[in-house]
Amino acid sequence: MDNKPARLENLHTDKGKVPVYATGIVTQPWDDYSATDHDVWRRLYERQRRLLVGRAADEFLAAQDAMGMTPDRIPKFADMDQALRDATGWTLVGVEGLLPELDFFDHLANRRFPVTWWIRRPDQVDYIEEPDLFHDLFGHVPLLMNPVFADYMAAYGRGGVKAHGIGPEALQMLTRLYWYTVEFGLIRQKDGLRIYGSGIVSSKGESIHCLDSDAPNRIGFDLERIMRTRYRIDTYQKTYFVIDSFEQLMDATRPDFTPIYARLASRDSIPAGDVLEGDLVFNKGTGEGWATDADV
Numbered sequence: 001m002d003n004k005p006a007r008l009e010n011l012h013t014d015k016g017k018v019p020v021y022a023t024g025i026v027t028q029p030w031d032d033y034s035a036t037d038h039d040v041w042r043r044l045y046e047r048q049r050r051l052l053v054g055r056a057a058d059e060f061l062a063a064q065d066a067m068g069m070t071p072d073r074i075p076k077f078a079d080m081d082q083a084l085r086d087a088t089g090w091t092l093v094g095v096e097g098l099l100p101e102l103d104f105f106d107h108l109a110n111r112r113f114p115v116t117w118w119i120r121r122p123d124q125v126d127y128i129e130e131p132d133l134f135h136d137l138f139g140h141v142p143l144l145m146n147p148v149f150a151d152y153m154a155a156y157g158r159g160g161v162k163a164h165g166i167g168p169e170a171l172q173m174l175t176r177l178y179w180y181t182v183e184f185g186l187i188r189q190k191d192g193l194r195i196y197g198s199g200i201v202s203s204k205g206e207s208i209h210c211l212d213s214d215a216p217n218r219i220g221f222d223l224e225r226i227m228r229t230r231y232r233i234d235t236y237q238k239t240y241f242v243i244d245s246f247e248q249l250m251d252a253t254r255p256d257f258t259p260i261y262a263r264l265a266s267r268d269s270i271p272a273g274d275v276l277e278g279d280l281v282f283n284k285g286t287g288e289g290w291a292t293d294a295d296v
């Protein structure tokens with residue numbers, strides 16, 4: 001199906017404006033997916049699963065299986081829902097794409113995860129500049145089966161509503177936290193670093209780059225450090241932040257952020273590729289291949 005809906009206003013990110021779609025919930029038009037759509041799902045699913053064994057957090061892969069996600073065909077949101085509801089009380093809602101921030105936060109706060117209904121075209125299997133069904137469903141939904149991560153996502157939604165009421169700087173700091181955890185996070189398992197970030201697991205290139213390349217920094221999770229760190233939306237990350245466990249993530253983000261936002265407002269932001277004194281460094285990136293974009 002190649003009839004993506006029209007876009008509306010803009011989101012504010014560290015790299016400027018990103019267009020968003022309409023607010024409403026849409027029923028997944030499952031019968032309308034073409035053979036090509038199902039084939040794109042299958043190709044991406046098989047390719048990523050092969051790559052992610054030994055790279056993604058073990059429980060990410062186990063959760064995909066537990067939910068009955070398979071390569072055969074694009075899953076029905078309603079089918080994926082059942083396992084989720086039982087495990088953590090989350091449900092899925094179909095949407096047209098990126099939502100205005102407050103709508104997005106409201107869904108999360110109420111344990112509804114918005115999933116884009118359309119899937120990318122065959123010529124976009126390696127890269128797409130906005131979330132589609134594959135990123136949202138394959139990348140984000142499995143970890144919602146984990147009770148601790150599920151609570152983190154809902155707490156993030158509530159925190160988002162609050163940050164939205166405080167102002168754009170608070171929102172920017174909170175968005176960086178989402179970026180460096182939910183989208184691009186790494187986790188330390190007994191046998192080494194693994195991926196849990198959705199933006200990584202849905203990307204062939206970045207699944208390899210984030211763990212195997214010497215170029216990026218891999219640094220221990222630090223809440224305030226992350227809130228000050230800018231990020232790229234159009235290239236591989238220059239820095240990945242590593243958690244020890246989802247419990248660590250939950251505990252670190254439990255305090256009220258209001259005084260943190262106030263305190264950090266007067267401090268400079270940190271370029272995406274910098275390593276600071278005090279960082280817990282797993283890998284100091286060589287920076288090989290990095291864009292020389294002074295502003296990032």
Ligand SMILES: C[C@H](O)[C@H](O)[C@H]1CNc2nc(N)[nH]c(=O)c2N1
Nearest residue numbers: 097098099100101104114175178
């Ligand atoms: C979380 C972050 O702040 C980001 O701006 C939001 C905005 N709206 C979104 N809307 C959808 N559907 N999916 C998303 O991941 C996001 N991300």
Ligand SMILES: N[C@@H](Cc1ccccc1)C(=O)O
Nearest residue numbers: 155156159253254255256257
């Ligand atoms: N404790 C955060 C809420 C939050 C929890 C988890 C993740 C992100 C935000 C706040 O006061 O805003």
Ligand SMILES: [Fe+2]
Nearest residue numbers: 131183198199
């Ligand atoms: Fe995402």
